[in-house]
Amino acid sequence: MNEPRDIRVTINGEAYSISAAPNETLLDLLRYRLGLVGTKKGCDIGDCGSCTVLVDGKAVNSCLVLAVETNGASITTIEGMRSAGQLHPLQQAFIDHGAVQCGFCTPGMIMAAKFLLEEEPNPTEEDIRFAMAGNLCRCTGYVSIMKAIAVAGKALREGK
């Protein structure tokens, strides 16, 4: 019952060898065992999106993924968004456009937006609204967030 399993997982480009119990979620693994606290625990039941990470490139709520399922997977968290010392255009756009107030929803927003822009590089406002509906924010009223995503999308399309 609940026997720990050895898993090998790549997180933000780094390989990890971990022993995880079946009932440990990916979210708990990231936060409590690996100290990657950028990913947040909000509702813990897949409604708020603050725990969003990319697993094999797909945005998922990590509170509803078992750690043991991620054996062999490649995971990207907010900590992995910066590269070569530079902020990702999404991170920069969120800062530039006032899309970060308390910051709690921000990592989840950015990971979800990254996925959106990869699948839909030129989204309409409607596309962004629909795609981001799984991420809740109590501070901003969403307008600045949508603007930041649109701006980042443009920057990415222009190869910035």
Place this chain on the structure above:
Amino acid sequence: MLGTLPPFEYYQPSTLEEALVLLERLDGNVSLFAGGTDLLVAMKDHRLKPRALVDIKHIPQLGTIRTEDGGLSLGAAVTTRAIARALLVRERFPLLSQAVRTLGSMQIGNRATLGGNLSNASPAADCAPALLTLRAWVKLAGPQGDRSLPLEDFFLGPGKTVINREVLTEVHVPAPSALGRGIFYKLGPRGAPEDICIASVAVFAVPDAAGRSWEDVSIALGAVAPMPIRARNAEEALRGQPIGAQTTKDAAQMAAEKDAQPISDIRGSASYRRAMIQVLVGRALEHVARDVKKEAMV
């Protein structure tokens, strides 16, 4: 409501046979685990405490989308987002693509599966009404072999299906009439995909060759009965009738008064649900009628 998952045994079979052997061996109190977007929530809430989870995501035959006899064969473990976005589904079964897209957020859609949505058997299941109107079949694999049955016969009540130590392997959607058009409406508190619906309606209707009357109409209702249902009275009222405002109005009223059997619960009162079914069926029929008219004018 927040809680850690209770402890369980975790299995990851790589074939259907292995999964079935596990189900037999574990002898009840086992949950099949696909996306987990309903299962893990219930477990965190301690509403469900299965002794074991059997992860079916690594069984190749459950993960495919393909055509079969001109119809669509959807593996039970394909994610709802993959279904909604598949070119094959968008082009040939647009009603299904549209409906499945409403199941939840992007993040949920990247995990939730069709098999899971149907097996969870919520009366409000988002995939069900569209599949009912498209006359879908489900295929189950069990220790005694495979069986197929119409989706209509699959649900027994809230949270209950005919599954008995079986694995739902596929949903098959027969090729619809080329003239048919459909739409799915879901009414929820936010008007957002994440909503669990207060009431939902799917319509798939086929006009006659002249585009003037309804040759065949399928209407399905969600969240207003112990399971997703076909609105047979409303359908009967439309079959062979002229396409128009009066027949639409009558059918919508029929669906609300004779077909819907809503209860009052945390998401809405019975009378509100009934009223909304009338509105949604009316709008859905109007939408389909407009689509039909556009086609006829081309």
